[in-house]
Amino acid sequence: xxxxxxxxxxxxxxxxxxTVFVKEGDQVKKDQPVLxxxxxxxxxxxxxxxxxxxxxxxxxxxxxxxxxxxxLVLSENGAGAAALPPPPxxxxxASVGDDARVEPAIDVTPAPPGALxxxxxxxxxxxxxxxxxxxxxxxPASPSLRKIARxxxxxxxxxxxxxxxxxxxxxxxxxxxxxxxRIALEGRPVPGAAPPPGAPLMSPPAAASIDFSQWGPVTxxxxxxxxxxxxxxxxxxxxxVPHITQxxxxxxxxxxxxxxxxxxxxxxxxxxxxxxxxxxxALVAALKKHPSFNASIDxxxxxxxxxxxxxxxxxxxxxxxxxxxxxxxxxxKSVFQLSAExxxxxERTRARKVSLEEMQGGTFTISNQGGIGxxxxxxIVNTPEVAILGMGxxxxxxxxxxxKVVQRxxxxxxxxxxxxxxxxxxxxxxxxxxxxxxxxxxxxxxxx
Amino acid sequence: MKAIKTEIVVLGAxxxxxxxxxxxxxxxxxVIMVEQEKRLGGVCLNRGCIPSKAYLHAAKLITEAxxxxxxxxxxxxxxxxLKQMRAWKESILDKLAGGITGLAKRRNVEVMxxxxxxxxxxxxxxxxxxxxQFINFDNAIIAVGSKAAMPSAFDLGNPRVMTSTEALEIEExxxxxxxxxxxxxxxxxxxxxxxxxSSIVVVEALEAILTGADPDLARPVALRxxxxxxxIRVKTKVVKMATAGKQIRVNLEVGAExxxxxxxxxxxxxxxxxNCADLGLENTRVAQDEKGFIKVDEHQRxxxxxIFAVGDVAGGVLLAHKASKEARVAVEVITGELSVFEDIIIxxxxxxxxxxAWCGLTESEAKQKGVSxxxxxxxxxxxxxxxxxxxxxxxxxxxxxxxxxRILGVGIVGSGAGELIGExxxxxxxxxxxxDLAESVHPHPTLSETLSECAESFYGYxxxxxxxxxxxxxx
Numbered sequence: 008x009x010x011x012x013x014x015x016x017x018x019x020x021x022x023x024x025x026t027v028f029v030k031e032g033d034q035v036k037k038d039q040p041v042l043x044x045x046x047x048x049x050x051x052x053x054x055x056x057x058x059x060x061x062x063x064x065x066x067x068x069x070x071x072x073x074x075x076x077x078x079l080v081l082s083e084n085g086a087g088a089a090a091l092p093p094p095p096x097x098x099x100x101a102s103v104g105d106d107a108r109v110e111p112a113i114d115v116t117p118a119p120p121g122a123l124x125x126x127x128x129x130x131x132x133x134x135x136x137x138x139x140x141x142x143x144x145x146x147p148a149s150p151s152l153r154k155i156a157r158x159x160x161x162x163x164x165x166x167x168x169x170x171x172x173x174x175x176x177x178x179x180x181x182x183x184x185x186x187x188x189r190i191a192l193e194g195r196p197v198p199g200a201a202p203p204p205g206a207p208l209m210s211p212p213a214a215a216s217i218d219f220s221q222w223g224p225v226t227x228x229x230x231x232x233x234x235x236x237x238x239x240x241x242x243x244x245x246x247x248v249p250h251i252t253q254x255x256x257x258x259x260x261x262x263x264x265x266x267x268x269x270x271x272x273x274x275x276x277x278x279x280x281x282x283x284x285x286x287x288x289a290l291v292a293a294l295k296k297h298p299s300f301n302a303s304i305d306x307x308x309x310x311x312x313x314x315x316x317x318x319x320x321x322x323x324x325x326x327x328x329x330x331x332x333x334x335x336x337x338x339x340k341s342v343f344q345l346s347a348e349x350x351x352x353x354e355r356t357r358a359r360k361v362s363l364e365e366m367q368g369g370t371f372t373i374s375n376q377g378g379i380g381x382x383x384x385x386x387i388v389n390t391p392e393v394a395i396l397g398m399g400x401x402x403x404x405x406x407x408x409x410x411k412v413v414q415r416x417x418x419x420x421x422x423x424x425x426x427x428x429x430x431x432x433x434x435x436x437x438x439x440x441x442x443x444x445x446x447x448x449x450x451x452x453x454x455x
Numbered sequence: 456m457k458a459i460k461t462e463i464v465v466l467g468a469x470x471x472x473x474x475x476x477x478x479x480x481x482x483x484x485x486v487i488m489v490e491q492e493k494r495l496g497g498v499c500l501n502r503g504c505i506p507s508k509a510y511l512h513a514a515k516l517i518t519e520a521x522x523x524x525x526x527x528x529x530x531x532x533x534x535x536x537l538k539q540m541r542a543w544k545e546s547i548l549d550k551l552a553g554g555i556t557g558l559a560k561r562r563n564v565e566v567m568x569x570x571x572x573x574x575x576x577x578x579x580x581x582x583x584x585x586x587x588q589f590i591n592f593d594n595a596i597i598a599v600g601s602k603a604a605m606p607s608a609f610d611l612g613n614p615r616v617m618t619s620t621e622a623l624e625i626e627e628x629x630x631x632x633x634x635x636x637x638x639x640x641x642x643x644x645x646x647x648x649x650x651x652x653s654s655i656v657v658v659e660a661l662e663a664i665l666t667g668a669d670p671d672l673a674r675p676v677a678l679r680x681x682x683x684x685x686x687i688r689v690k691t692k693v694v695k696m697a698t699a700g701k702q703i704r705v706n707l708e709v710g711a712e713x714x715x716x717x718x719x720x721x722x723x724x725x726x727x728x729x730n731c732a733d734l735g736l737e738n739t740r741v742a743q744d745e746k747g748f749i750k751v752d753e754h755q756r757x758x759x760x761x762i763f764a765v766g767d768v769a770g771g772v773l774l775a776h777k778a779s780k781e782a783r784v785a786v787e788v789i790t791g792e793l794s795v796f797e798d799i800i801i802x803x804x805x806x807x808x809x810x811x812a813w814c815g816l817t818e819s820e821a822k823q824k825g826v827s828x829x830x831x832x833x834x835x836x837x838x839x840x841x842x843x844x845x846x847x848x849x850x851x852x853x854x855x856x857x858x859x860x861r862i863l864g865v866g867i868v869g870s871g872a873g874e875l876i877g878e879x880x881x882x883x884x885x886x887x888x889x890x891d892l893a894e895s896v897h898p899h900p901t902l903s904e905t906l907s908e909c910a911e912s913f914y915g916y917x918x919x920x921x922x923x924x925x926x927x928x929x930x
Contacts, residue, residue: 143826144816144856144863145798147886158793172859172888 008081010056012044012074020138021073022051023232024066029079033061041079042066045232051363059083075142138164140173148175156180233327244390249426252385253434257445259401260416269453278347280453282418283321283375286398287345288452289444291317291338294371297437299429301370303391311428320372320389321349323356324379331389332356333369342448343455377401382419393428396441397421420445458589461487463789464579465596466571466734469497471766471778472598473555478786479596480562487590488564489571489581494552495559498600498767499775501548502620507643509544510623511806514650518683518808522845535651537625544623573735576761580735594761594789597741597749598778599734601727601767609635609723613698616721619644629653629719633705635693637664639805641724642676645684646807648722655684656718658691658707667803668811669818671832672868675848676807683808696721729768744770753795755785763789777801800883804873809848812876815864815883816854828864829857831889833909835869837919840900846870851905853889855913860888862910871902878906889913 012022022044029041040052041061063080066072140146146163148156152175156163166183168175219225230238259282266280273280294301298313305312317338320331332352337345355361372389375398386397399419406415422438429437465476468490476488494501520530559566567590569583579590603618614621615629619640628651634641637659645655657664657680664680664687665673681687688709695706703721707714729748736743740759742750748770755763763785766778780799787794802814821828835841835849849869856863865879882892893910897903911917 141856141858143824144861147859147861149885153798154794157795168886170886171890172856172861172886174861174886174888 008057008059008083010041010078010081012072012076012078013053021071023071024068027064027066027068029061029064031061031064035059035061035081044072053078055081057081057083074138136165139167140164146175147173152177152180159184231327233330237328240390241387244387248388248390248393250385250388250423251426251431251434253422253424253431253438254383255420255422255438255442256404256417257420257442258406258415259418259445262445262448263401263416265448265450265453269455272455273343273346276343276347276455277350278343279350280342280346281349282377282398282401283373284342284346284349285448285453286373286375286396286445287319287334287337287349288342289441289448290319290371290373290396292444293437293441295338296440297433299433300394300424300437302393302428303370304393304425304428314370316370318368318370320369320392321353322372322374322386323353325357325359327359330356330359330361330366331369331372332361332365333367335368342453371396373398377418383421385421386423388423388425394422394424394434397423458578458591459487460591461485461565462593463487463596463786464489464571464590464592464594465598466579467497467598467600467766467768468492468495468555468566469598469600469766469778470499470775471600471768471782472497472596473559474779475596475598475765475782475786476564477558477562478783479789480564482786482790484786484790486562486564487567487592488559489567489569489579489590491568491570493568494548495555495566496548496552497598498602500551500555502623504775505548505551506544506623507619507640507647508806509547510540510625510647511643511808513540514647515808517650526845535628537628541625570733572733573739573741573762576739576759592761594763596755596782596785596789597734597757597762597764597768598766598782599730599768600778601729601773603640603724604726604728605723606725609693609696609721611696611698611703613703615698615701615703615719616696616723618723622648622722625651627720631656631718631720633658633693633703633716633718633721634724635721636724636726637661637687637689638724638726639665639803639807641722642680642805642807644722644724645680649683655686656716657684657687658693659687659689660692662689664689665805665811667817668805668813668868669852669866671818672811672813672850672852672866675809675850675868676805676811679808679848727767727773729770731768746770753797754788755781755796756788772801772803774801774803800880802876802880804876806873809846809869810872811868812872812879813864813866814876814880815862817864817866818852818854821854821864826863827857829855829913831855831909831913833905833912833917833920835902835905837908837917838900838902838905839919840902840904841869843900844870849902849905851875851909853892853906853909853913855889860890860913862887862889862892865906867905869902869905875902875906878903 025043025045027042029035035041035055035058037058038054041055042053044051044053059081061079062082065077065079146166147168148163153163161180161183163175166175166179169179170176262282262285270280294317299311301314301317303312316336319334319337321334323330323332334345334348334352340348352361352365369389369392371392372395374386374395376384377398377400380400382399384397384399386395388395401416401418403414404417405412406417420438420442422434424434462485463479465472465486465488468488472488473495476486480486492501499505517533520533523530556566567581567583567588569581569588572580574580577591579592579595581588581590603620605618609616622644628648630653632648632653632655634645634655634657637657641657642664645657649655663670663673664677677687690710692708693705694708697704699717702717702719705716705718705721707716731743731747731749739762741762742758744750749757749764749768751757751764751769755765755769757764765781765785767773769781771777781796784794784796800814802812805811816826816828818828818830831853833851836847841847841849846869849872852866853862854864855861862882865876865882867875889910893907893914895907897907908917908919912920
């Protein structure tokens with residue numbers, strides 16, 4: 008059986024092999040990890056699709072491979088259909104911006120040739136050109152259209168079809184070619200699926216290399232996959248989202264007292280009671296009142312998608328750079344559960360053991376810089392989400408309460424949001440409510 | 456001797472060869488087609504598709520007459536004049552071959568009769584009746600086809616042990632005929648001989664006959680053949696054959712059980728082998744696989760950049776229409792088009808009674824590859840057209856991608872399935888969904904309705920069957 012690199016998720020068409028766990032002749036069990044691949048923002052393990060003996064390893068550590076590439080050849084024990092993996096590999100309908108698009112199993116169907124030979128420059132799969140058709144069958148298009156695409160060198164796996172069943176017609180191919188031309192003329196990929204015609208020009212093409220050593224000694228570092236991916240993501244967000252940042256402060260004096268009281272009890276159960284876990288609790292309550300901040304924008308469909316689930320992304324500072332794992336169903340979890348989970352996921356993120364699934368499907372992100380220092384800052388929205396909450400370092404501050412100046416611990420709070428979805432008044436109301444939610448956390452919420 | 460200069464030489468004049476020669480000529484190339492046989496058309500026309508279908512038509516006439524008494528129509532037992540029947544078959548082949556010769560002439564394709572042999576990567580030597588000819592070519596297309604395999608253990612030099620080639624001559628109607636191999640050739644020829652009055656035993660080494668098809672589609676064929684034939688034995692091997700007077704003694708193994716039986720004739724239909732011997736391939740860079748088929752890339756190009764191979768000799772499924780498609784790809788590549796043989800749906804038809812046809816992904820294949828599919832079926836017992844000629848033993852089946860509802864495969868068993876499958880090919884090639892098929896109006900009363908009704912049943916609203924309601928999520 009040929010084992011190929013499965014689909015990794017939206018925009019992740021390739022990755023760099025971090026570790027190969029097996030060598031030729033090794034016996035593997037079904038689902039046993041065979042290699043680790045660094046792609047997008049995590050190191051993901053690729054499991055064996057079936058039990059068997061590794062007859063050939065086709066890749067080396069450090070090698071960059073694309074989805075569908077042959078990883079290894081497995082001779083199955085007691086071959087036959089029974090040993091094959093369960094069905095999952097499915098055609099993917101990418102008509103909506105569903106970012107939780109991960110193929111759970113290895114696709115044993117060889118990816119049709121041509122699928123992975125897209126136009127030059129698009130090989131790494133820039134975010135504007137995801138593969139939108141499953142690998143089970145050739146892209147749905149008539150033979151004559153496929154011929155034209157072949158002559159033009161267009162990879163139809165990346166062309167979204169507008170007809171029933173995702174069928175690609177001439178109009179789709181034309182739109183795709185025009186999009187490529189527009190991008191070529193503008194010098195950079197346009198993020199998002201279909202920018203409206205006459206979209207504003209993106210920033211100018213990357214500047215030519217400058218020899219900085221002419222002015223003094225320099226040290227050069229290779230840009231890592233993660234750094235590149237962060238950079239791409241940030242540019243995409245910065246250039247598509249009209250950002251506004253709302254500033255506020257929240258009185259956390261009582262919360263810190265609660266924390267002090269309960270922290271040891273939490274520690275005893277291997278959980279850290281932090282301002283972040285309390286913030287998630289407050290945030291979910293505020294988001295329930297303001298669903299337009301727990302949303303995404305689908306320009307292609309002309310819709311704002313309000314999400315009835317609350318998956319909170321947590322910006323984690325790792326040695327390699329920023330990684331944002333997602334804490335799922337935060338609305339269904341107590342402060343204690345949130346604290347315990349946060350602990351685990353942050354640790355795994357720092358060890359870069361967090362899976363791709365764990366980084367997808369977020370609805371809102373929190374970036375807490377309090378542990379490091381600093382006051383207000385202006386975070387960038389983690390697209391396709393529409394808002395992000397920043398927390399600064401809390402500081403003992405003289406404030407006026409009932410006509411008297413008193414000492415309170417105040418924490419800087421910032422909300423950056425996508426002005427396409429929310430207006431300033433909305434944001435002000437949201438932040439006011441959020442502050443209220445913070446300040447109304449009761450002992451009962453924290454007690455265990 | 457001075458070599459004849461040509462742009463393209465095509466070796467072989469079967470459905471791969473003449474398709475290549477004609478298409479290249481239509482594209483303005485100077486073409487020479489070399490064929491060792493006098494009558495053009497290759498196996499398909501001379502010893503395959505066409506003669507077998509002629510005989511199957513005759514078989515159908517006999518069977519239908521026999522089975523008409525319950526309709527109140529009574530026929531005498533038919534008298535078969537084999538000599539006349541062979542002549543009738545030959546007249547069809549002559550007509551078709553004449554057609555090919557005529558078409559070659561009108562296109563200025565020179566047909567050279569003789570055996571071709573590659574001297575090097577740009578020279579073909581042809582042994583003609585009038586002596587040697589040398590052709591200097593820019594490109595060659597090898598389309599020399601395949602022949603029926605005859606394992607040496609069965610090759611007694613006795614004409615009573617036949618391949619499909621001899622069987623299609625129908626020298627006599629044997630009382631007892633053993634068919635070795637339950638593939639499509641064995642089943643089709645078994646049907647012909649059975650209708651002529653032979654008592655047929657089919658033995659197949661595998662677990663079922665017609666293994667390429669889904670079991671539910673092969674079942675009606677096996678059922679009917681089970682009645683027409685004396686016996687179909689699966690998981691059975693022929694160990695030995697020997698001449699025994701005017702009969703053949705055959706030793707069989709069914710599991711541990713050993714049998715010895717006598718047959719008047721034996722048809723060996725255990726596969727086909729490429730005609731690669733004595734072509735001079737060793738003088739070129741053409742490479743062959745372990746079974747002797749010529750290795751080609753997706754452009755039909757062999758290991759030798761000037762030489763292409765199409766059809767049976769290039770391996771894959773051994774079907775005439777696949778050869779013709781490959782021929783087009785090869786010619787387009789030679790004439791500078793960016794053509795590949797890739798993602799092309801090749802339908803398969805077995806002309807048994809009932810016929811069995813399929814294209815695209817089969818249900819078994821989907822299971823094997825782990826592709827998640829939904830299957831819709833429409834039994835012909837619900838088709839008025841099928842009832843009108845008393846053949847309700849048919850089934851139409853669609854293999855559908857549950858997510859996009861795209862049709863990935865079509866399978867049909869039933870009378871005339873071969874004529875119906877073309878619509879399936881079009882649907883798959885066009886990326887049609889089950890909805891597209893369901894919403895296209897099909898004429899009543901015809902068997903083609905089984906396709907649209909099958910698609911309707913996928914959504915739970917076929918007029919002529921009742922199926923559970925499907926909750927569709929329409930976008």
